[in-house]
Amino acid sequence: MKLSQLFAKTKKETPKETEVISHRYLTRADFIEQSFSGVYRFLPLGFRVLKKIEKIIREEMLNLGAQEMYLPVLQNKNLWLETDRWQTIDPPLFKLKDRHKKEIALGSTHEEEITDIVRHRVKSWQDLPLYLFQIQDKFRNEMRASGGLLRTREFLMKDLYSFHNSEKDLINFYNKVKKSYFRIFKRCGLKAVCVEASPGTIGGKLSHEFMLISEAGEDKILICKRCGFGANIEKVGKIKKCPKCRSNLEKKNCIEVGHIFNLGIKYSKIMGARYLDKNGKSKPIIMGCYGIGLSRLMAAVVEINHDKKGIIWSKEISPFDIHLIEIGGGQENKIKNETEKLYKNLGREGIEVLYDDRDKSAGEKFVDADLMGIPIRIVISEKTLEKNCVEVKKRDQEKVRLVKIDQISNYKF
Numbered sequence: 553m554k555l556s557q558l559f560a561k562t563k564k565e566t567p568k569e570t571e572v573i574s575h576r577y578l579t580r581a582d583f584i585e586q587s588f589s590g591v592y593r594f595l596p597l598g599f600r601v602l603k604k605i606e607k608i609i610r611e612e613m614l615n616l617g618a619q620e621m622y623l624p625v626l627q628n629k630n631l632w633l634e635t636d637r638w639q640t641i642d643p644p645l646f647k648l649k650d651r652h653k654k655e656i657a658l659g660s661t662h663e664e665e666i667t668d669i670v671r672h673r674v675k676s677w678q679d680l681p682l683y684l685f686q687i688q689d690k691f692r693n694e695m696r697a698s699g700g701l702l703r704t705r706e707f708l709m710k711d712l713y714s715f716h717n718s719e720k721d722l723i724n725f726y727n728k729v730k731k732s733y734f735r736i737f738k739r740c741g742l743k744a745v746c747v748e749a750s751p752g753t754i755g756g757k758l759s760h761e762f763m764l765i766s767e768a769g770e771d772k773i774l775i776c777k778r779c780g781f782g783a784n785i786e787k788v789g790k791i792k793k794c795p796k797c798r799s800n801l802e803k804k805n806c807i808e809v810g811h812i813f814n815l816g817i818k819y820s821k822i823m824g825a826r827y828l829d830k831n832g833k834s835k836p837i838i839m840g841c842y843g844i845g846l847s848r849l850m851a852a853v854v855e856i857n858h859d860k861k862g863i864i865w866s867k868e869i870s871p872f873d874i875h876l877i878e879i880g881g882g883q884e885n886k887i888k889n890e891t892e893k894l895y896k897n898l899g900r901e902g903i904e905v906l907y908d909d910r911d912k913s914a915g916e917k918f919v920d921a922d923l924m925g926i927p928i929r930i931v932i933s934e935k936t937l938e939k940n941c942v943e944v945k946k947r948d949q950e951k952v953r954l955v956k957i958d959q960i961s962n963y964k965f
C-alpha cells in the first residue's frame with residue numbers, strides 16, 4: 553500500500569478528551585475515531601490490526617478443537633427471563649422494542665443463546681465434550697464509557713463455550729484454554745498474568761482473569777512475588793498477606809484482557825440442558841465460558857508497547873510488516889525507481905509494505921512512521937544508494953543498519 557493512497561490522516565495535535573495513551577496514539581495515527589461516547593469507528597489501519605488479532609485468536613481456538621459459529625446480536629427476552637438475568641446482569645443490557653412493541657436485547661454475552669442451542673441437540677454422554685466459539689460484536693450499557701477502546705459500549709469479542717460430562721474433564725479443558733490464552737497474548741507482544749477473579753453476574757463456581765500490569769488499568773490486583781499467587785481485589789478484599797505462602801502482597805493497577813469461567817451447572821440446570829450418562833441417568837451438562845475482547849486487546853497492546861514518539865506494534869499484529877520510506881524521491885529519479893522496485897519485490901514475496909511515497913520531508917515521514925509503529929523501517933536515500941544499500945531500523949531500537957538492496961529479501965528482520 554502506498555501511503556499517498558492510504559485512507560489515513562495523522563494528526564500532530566493530541567485530540568481532546570483522550571485520557572489514556574492508547575486512545576491518544578490510535579486517534580493521532582488515525583487507526584480509530586470516536587463516533588460518540590463509547591462507540592468507535594475502525595479506520596483502515598485500525599481494522600488491519602483488529603483482523604490480525606482475530607486471526608491469532610481464531611487459530612488458537614481451532615487448535616483447541618473448538619468450532620466457530622455466529623450467533624445473533626438481537627436476543628430473545630424469554631431466554632433472559634429463563635435465567636433471571638433480564639434485569640440483573642451488570643452492566644445492564646441494551647434493550648429495544650420492535651414495531652410490535654416486543655422487547656429485545658442487544659447481546660452482551662451469549663450463555664443463554666448457546667445453552668438454548670445445545671439443549672436441543674446434546675442427548676447423551678457421547679455428544680460431549682463440545683467446544684463452540686464465535687467472534688462478534690457485543691453491547692454493554694455502561695454508565696461511563698471512558699479510556700478509549702478500554703471501556704466501550706460496543707466492542708468485538710471472542711466467546712468460547714465448553715460442555716462436559718464431568719468436572720474433571722472441564723478442569724482439564726479450562727487449563728488448556730489458560731495455556732492457549734497465554735499464547736494469544738504472547739503473539740500480540742504481551743505478557744499477561746492470570747489471577748483469581750470474581751465471576752460477577754456471569755456467575756459459576758470460579759473464574760480467572762488475564763491481566764496486564766498498567767497504570768491505565770481500572771482493575772486492581774494483589775500479587776505475590778514469592779509463589780506467583782494473584783487475585784483481583786474484588787475477589788479477595790484488601791488482604792495484606794498471601795493466602796498460599798503468607799508473604800507480603802503487592803498491589804498493581806491492571807487492564808483485564810481475558811476472563812474465563814467455570815460455570816458448573818448454573819445455566820444447564822436452570823435451562824434444562826441435560827444429557828444421559830453411561831447408566832442412562834439424566835444429568836445437567838457442566839459448562840465453561842471464555843472471553844477475550846479484541847478491541848480492548850488492541851488498546852491494551854498500545855498501553856504496554858509505546859514510547860514518546862508513538863506505538864510499537866509486535867510483528868504479528870502490526871498493520872504492515874515494513875514501513876518503506878524514500879527520501880528525495882522526486883518524479884522519476886533514481887531514488888524513486890529503486891524504491892518502487894524494492895516495494896514491488898517485497899510485495900511479491902508476500903511481505904506487507906507501507907510505502908511512504910508522499911512528497912514530504914524526511915522529518916515528517918519519520919514522525920509518521922514512529923507514530924504508526926510498524927516494527928521495521930527501511931529508508932532509501934541518495935546517501936544509501938551510493939553504497940547500493942538501504943537503511944534498516946527496528947521501531948523499538950535506536951540502532952540503524954545498512955543492508956545491500958539485493959540482500960534485503962534474505963535479511964532476517
Ligand SMILES: [Zn+2]
Pocket residue numbers: 776777778779780781794795796797798799
Ligand atoms: Zn505467595
